[in-house]
Amino acid sequence: MSISPQNRSDPGRGNRGEAPARRGRRRGAARRGAARQRLTGARESAAWIERGIPHFDLLNAEALELIEHNAETVLEEIGVEFREFPRALTLWKEAGAGVDGERVRFPRGLCRSLVQATAPKEFRQHARNPGRGTIIGGDRTVLVPAYGPPFVHDLDKGRRYATLEDFRNFVKLACMSPGLHHSGGTVCEPVDVPVNKRHFDMIYSHVKYSDKPFMGSVTHPERAGDSVAMAKILFGDDFVANNTVLINLINVNSPLTFDATMLGAATVYAENHQATIISPFLLAGAMSPVTIAGTLTQILAEALAGMAYVQLVRPGAPVVFGSFAAAVSMQSGAPTFGTPEPSLILYGAAQLARRLGVPFRSGGGLCAAKIPDAQAAYEAANTLQTSALAGVNFMLHTAGWLEGGLAMGYEKFVMDADQANMLAGLLGGVDLSENAQALDALREVGPGAHFLGAAHTLANFESAFCRSGVADNNSYEQWRQDGSLDAARRANVIWKQMLRDYEAPPLDPAIDEALLEFMQRRKSEFEDRDY
Amino acid sequence: MTDQDANPEDEEIILAELDDGELVEQMHEDLYDGLKEEIVEGTSILLARKWSADKVLNEALVEGMRIVGIDFRDGILFVPEVLLAANAMKGGMELLRPLLSETGVKPIGKMVIGTVKGDIHDIGKNLVGMMLEGAGFEVFDIGINNSVEDYFEAMEKHQPDILGMSALLTTTMPYMKVVIDEMVKQGIRQDYIVLVGGAPLNEEFGRAVGADAYCRDAAQAADVAPAMVRARQAGG
Ligand code: B1M
Numbered sequence: 220m221s222i223s224p225q226n227r228s229d230p231g232r233g234n235r236g237e238a239p240a241r242r243g244r245r246r247g248a249a250r251r252g253a254a255r256q257r258l259t260g261a262r263e264s265a266a267w268i269e270r271g272i273p274h275f276d277l278l279n280a281e282a283l284e285l286i287e288h289n290a291e292t293v294l295e296e297i298g299v300e301f302r303e304f305p306r307a308l309t310l311w312k313e314a315g316a317g318v319d320g321e322r323v324r325f326p327r328g329l330c331r332s333l334v335q336a337t338a339p340k341e342f343r344q345h346a347r348n349p350g351r352g353t354i355i356g357g358d359r360t361v362l363v364p365a366y367g368p369p370f371v372h373d374l375d376k377g378r379r380y381a382t383l384e385d386f387r388n389f390v391k392l393a394c395m396s397p398g399l400h401h402s403g404g405t406v407c408e409p410v411d412v413p414v415n416k417r418h419f420d421m422i423y424s425h426v427k428y429s430d431k432p433f434m435g436s437v438t439h440p441e442r443a444g445d446s447v448a449m450a451k452i453l454f455g456d457d458f459v460a461n462n463t464v465l466i467n468l469i470n471v472n473s474p475l476t477f478d479a480t481m482l483g484a485a486t487v488y489a490e491n492h493q494a495t496i497i498s499p500f501l502l503a504g505a506m507s508p509v510t511i512a513g514t515l516t517q518i519l520a521e522a523l524a525g526m527a528y529v530q531l532v533r534p535g536a537p538v539v540f541g542s543f544a545a546a547v548s549m550q551s552g553a554p555t556f557g558t559p560e561p562s563l564i565l566y567g568a569a570q571l572a573r574r575l576g577v578p579f580r581s582g583g584g585l586c587a588a589k590i591p592d593a594q595a596a597y598e599a600a601n602t603l604q605t606s607a608l609a610g611v612n613f614m615l616h617t618a619g620w621l622e623g624g625l626a627m628g629y630e631k632f633v634m635d636a637d638q639a640n641m642l643a644g645l646l647g648g649v650d651l652s653e654n655a656q657a658l659d660a661l662r663e664v665g666p667g668a669h670f671l672g673a674a675h676t677l678a679n680f681e682s683a684f685c686r687s688g689v690a691d692n693n694s695y696e697q698w699r700q701d702g703s704l705d706a707a708r709r710a711n712v713i714w715k716q717m718l719r720d721y722e723a724p725p726l727d728p729a730i731d732e733a734l735l736e737f738m739q740r741r742k743s744e745f746e747d748r749d750y
Numbered sequence: 751m752t753d754q755d756a757n758p759e760d761e762e763i764i765l766a767e768l769d770d771g772e773l774v775e776q777m778h779e780d781l782y783d784g785l786k787e788e789i790v791e792g793t794s795i796l797l798a799r800k801w802s803a804d805k806v807l808n809e810a811l812v813e814g815m816r817i818v819g820i821d822f823r824d825g826i827l828f829v830p831e832v833l834l835a836a837n838a839m840k841g842g843m844e845l846l847r848p849l850l851s852e853t854g855v856k857p858i859g860k861m862v863i864g865t866v867k868g869d870i871h872d873i874g875k876n877l878v879g880m881m882l883e884g885a886g887f888e889v890f891d892i893g894i895n896n897s898v899e900d901y902f903e904a905m906e907k908h909q910p911d912i913l914g915m916s917a918l919l920t921t922t923m924p925y926m927k928v929v930i931d932e933m934v935k936q937g938i939r940q941d942y943i944v945l946v947g948g949a950p951l952n953e954e955f956g957r958a959v960g961a962d963a964y965c966r967d968a969a970q971a972a973d974v975a976p977a978m979v980r981a982r983q984a985g986g
Contacts, residue, residue: 369950749924
C-alpha cells in the first residue's frame with residue numbers, strides 16, 4: 220500500500236493505463252524490485268478519476284422537474300434565513316429578492332439564473348505539485364479524506380481525542396494513498412492546539428506534509444482570511460488572485476438557514492476567488508422531511524440559495540453543490556448511514572446538480588460503526604458505491620470516517636483508501652480497444668486450455684485487475700500461518716508501515732520559512748483562546 | 751365477557767366515569783399515546799376529586815412518563831412519539847405547577863439549557879429538553895450560540911436547579927469551562943447543578959471543565975437530572 224511520494228503522475232492519468240509493452244528480459248535486481256513494488260500495491264497517484272461509465276440516473280425528467288418546481292416554491296414562499304449577516308441581506312435586496320428581517324424570499328428562478336449565469340461548470344484546483352492539481356466537475360471524481368472528527372481511533376490505543384500528531388499522520392497517509400486525490404481539510408481536529416490558532420497548524424501541515432490540494436478553515440471569517448494568506452505565501456499573491464487553490468466546506472444550518480460563521484467564511488473565500496462547497500447537511504427526519512422527495516426539494520432550495528449568494532459576492536467564484544444526507548434513527552435521533560434512503564437522495568441530488576450545471580459533492584465511506592468492523596465496512600461500501608455511480612465530483616469523507624464523523628480511524632482509513640482504488644477501476648469503465656477485445660487471446664488459447672500463460676495475459680496481467688492491499692485471498696491454512704489476522708488487523712500493519720515509509724515531498728525552504736514566520740507572527744498577535 | 755370488553759379499542763372512554771385507579775391507569779396509557787387534551791382533563795378530574803397536586807404528579811404523570819422513558823430507552827418508542835408524550839405531560843404540569851408551589855411542594859426541577867457560544871448544533875439539546883420536560887421538569891431552552899452573559903441572564907431570571915450546556919464542536923466545547931469558571935468566580939457555582947453533553951464530550955472532559963455530570967444521551971440526562979435534584983434537595 221505504500222508509494223514513494225516522489226512518484227508523480229500526469230494529471231488525469233486514470234488507473235487503467237495502457238498495458239506496459241514487454242521489453243524482453245530485464246536485469247535480475249531491477250525486475251525483482253519492480254515485482255516487489257507490485258506486491259506492495261505501489262502505484263502512482265492519479266489527480267482524479269476520469270469517468271468512463273454512465274451516471275445512474277434514478278429519476279426521470281418529470282420527477283426532476285417536479286422537485287425543481289417545488290424547490291422554487293420553497294424559495295419563493297418560505298424563503299431562507301441569512302442570520303446575523305447584514306451584508307447578505309443588502310446583496311439580496313439589490314438582486315431583487317424580498318427581505319423581511321433576516322428572511323429572504325426569492326422570485327422564482329432568481330437563484331437558478333444567478334448560478335447558471337456565472338458559476339463555472341468545472342474548475343481547476345491547483346496543488347503545489349502541478350502534477351497533483353485537480354479538476355472538480357464534469358466527468359471527474361476526486362476522492363478526499365474524511366473531514367471534522369474530534370476523535371481518532373486505532374486498534375492499539377482505542378478512541379481518544381485527536382492531536383496535531385494525528386492530524387499530520389493522516390495528511391501523510393493521504394499523501395501516500397494513490398486512490399486519494401486530495402489532502403482534505405480538518406482530517407481530524409487537533410484538540411491539543413488552542414481553538415483560535417489550530418487552523419494555522421492545520422494549513423501548514425497540509426502544505427508541509429503533502430503536495431496534494433487541500434481545504435481552508437471555515438470556523439471563523441478571520442481564519443478563512445488566514446487560510447488565504449497562507450495560500451498566497453505558498454502560491455504567490457497574483458496566482459491566488461486568479462486561480463483556485465483552496466476549496467472550503469460551507470454547511471447550511473438546515474433547515475433553510477445560513478449562519479454568520481458560514482456566511483462570513485464563504486464571503487471571504489468568494490471574494491478571493493476560492494471555491495466553496497455549499498452543503499445542505501440533512502439528517503432527514505430531524506433537519507428535513509422524512510421523505511426522499513421532500514428532502515431533495517430542501518437540498519436543492521438550500522444549495523441554490525447558497526450558491527447564488529456566492530455569485531452575488533463575486534460572480535464567477537467557483538461553487539460546488541454539496542449534499543450530505545443521512546437519516547436519523549427515529550428511536551434516538553442519532554444519525555444512521557449506509558441505508559437505502561440516503562442513497563436514493565444522493566442519486567437524485569447528483570442529477571439535480573448536473574441539470575443545474577455545477578460540480579457536485581457528496582458521499583464517502585460513511586458509517587455509524589465505532590470500530591473498523593463489519594458494520595463499518597458494509598455501510599461505507601454502500602455509500603462509496605452509490606457516490607461513484609451517482610456521479611459525485613468531489614467525494615469528501617472517502618477515507619477514515621467512523622461513528623458518524625466523530626472519529627477518524629487509522630485502520631478504517633487504510634480500508635477505505637483501498638476501496639478508493641477499486642472505485643477508480645469501476646468508474647474507468649470498459650476498455651474496448653483492440654487489445655481489450657482479446658480476440659488474439661481467444662484464438663491463441665482456443666477450447667479446453669487456460670489463459671494463464673497466454674501472451675495476451677502476460678502482456679496485460681499487471682494492470683488487468685484492481686488488487687486490494689487489505690483483502691486476504693489466500694487459503695485458510697496460509698491465512699492461519701500469517702497470524703489469522705482480520706481485515707482491521709491487516710490494515711493496522713499497513714498504516715504503521717506507511718508512516719515508517721513516508722518521505723515528505725520536498726518544499727522550497729524559503730516558502731517553508733515564510734509560512735512558519737507568518738504563523739509565528741499571527742499567533743503572537745492574540746491570546747490563546749479555547750473557543 | 752361481553753362483546754364490548756372483547757373490543758376495548760372501539761369503546762368511547764369517558765374519563766370522568768372511571769374510578770381513581772382506572773383513571774390513573776388510563777392516564778398512563780394516554781401519556782404513552784401522547785394525548786394532551788386527555789391528560790389535561792384527567793389531571794383536572796383527579797384534582798376535583800381532591801387529590802393533592804403532588805399525588806397527581808407522581809402517581810399519574812411521573813409514573814406514566816417513567817414507562818414512556820423505559821420504552822424509549824429500549825428502542826420501542828420513537829422520538830416523535832416521546833415528543834408527543836412529553837408535550838402531553840407538559841399540559842398536565844401547567845395545571846399542577848401553580849398548585850405545587852402554593853402548597854410548598856418542591857417541584858421536580860427547573861433547568862436552563864442552551865448550546866454554547868459559536869455552536870449552532872441543537873438537535874441533541876432539543877431532545878434533552880424534551881426528555882426532561884417529560885420527566886416533569888420546567889425547561890427553559892435558551893437556544894444556540896449562548897455567551898456567558900446569556901447563561902447568567904437566564905439563570906438569574908429563571909432560578910433553575912440545573913444549568914445544562916450542550917456543545918458539538920471541539921472548537922466550542924471548551925467554552926463550557928469559560929462559563930463554569932465565571933460561575934466560580936462570581937461565587938454562584940454551588941447554587942446550580944451543571945450538566946454537560948454533546949457528542950464530542952466524554953466523562954473525562956465533563957470532569958475537567960468542572961461540571962457535576964456528563965450525560966451521554968437524552969435518556970441518561972432524564973435519569974441523572976431528577977436524581978441529582980433530589981439528592982440536592984435531601985442534602986439541603
Ligand atoms: C444537560 O445537557 C446536555 C445533556 C446531554 C446532551 C446535551 C446537553 N447535548 C447533547 N447531549 C446528548 O444527548 C443528545 C440526545 O441523545 C445527544 O446529542 P447529539 O447532538 O450528540 O445527537 C443528536 C441527537 C444527533 N446528532 C447531531 O445532531 C449532530 C450530528 C452531526 C452529523 C452534525 C450536524 C447534524 C450538523 N453540523 Co456539525 N455535525 C456534527 C455531528 C456528527 C455527529 N455524529 O455527532 C459535527 C459535530 N459537526 C462538525 C462540524 C465540523 C461542523 N458542523 C457544522 C454544522 C452542522 C449542521 C448545521 C449542518 C448540523 C447541525 C444542525 C442542528 N440544527 O443541530 C459546522 C459548524 C456550525 C457551527 N457554527 O456550529 C461545521 C464546522 C461544518 C462546516 N464546515 O460547516 C464536526 C465536529 C468537528 C469538531 N472537530 O468538533 C462533526 C463531528 C461532524 C464532522 N465530522 O464534520 C447527546 O450528545
